[in-house]
Amino acid sequence: KQEVTQIPAALSVPEGENLVLNCSFTDSAIYNLQWFRQDPGKGLTSLLLIQSSQREQTSGRLNASLDKSSGRSTLYIAASQPGDSATYLCAVAPYYGGATNKLIFGTGTLLAVQP
């Protein structure tokens, strides 16, 4: 059974620091991996999606990498800002889910960027 783990569960950094969030998964048979942002009391906002054939995706100050063979993904945030404070979730779409997008989620990393 696919399991997704995110470490650390919480992270506090000063503004301006570059940081890395980690996501690991137990089964490399995935279609893709998606990173989401969740603000308190809000829904999930998609940040980046990496297909299984890709190594990384970039959007602005965000860069996500994928190493399928080792079951790991990282989300790199450059020059962090207080507005980046949120919970970051990763989710994989496993092969056994077919084309139905049955996502398996990690429990998230709560990020606080201190001004």
Next chain:
Amino acid sequence: NAGVTQTPKFQVLKTGQSMTLQCAQDMNHEYMSWYRQDPGMGLRLIHYSVGAGITDQGEVPNGYNVSRSTTEDFPLRLLSAAPSQTSVYFCASSYSIGHPTEAFFGQGTRLTVV
């Protein structure tokens, strides 16, 4: 752009009551799904649908029913609410083109069962 719209945003139910959580999307997505989010457990799949008239169970389906009469709507019904169903519920949708694509989520419904 509306995207995925969920109603209501908040709801308090008494044990044994029934209710329907509404979900609508305006992106013509074939695939829709319901998740629940509980502290320390991440999001878990309740039910999903690959198109109008087709639904199936996810990881935690007990106590919930769904139907998909149109492409746009995917309501989630609680038959007899229990305190264990206190949670935040999210609806999601995506294209289905032979493999999973980017998932879009609604703002959630926070449900408390007393």
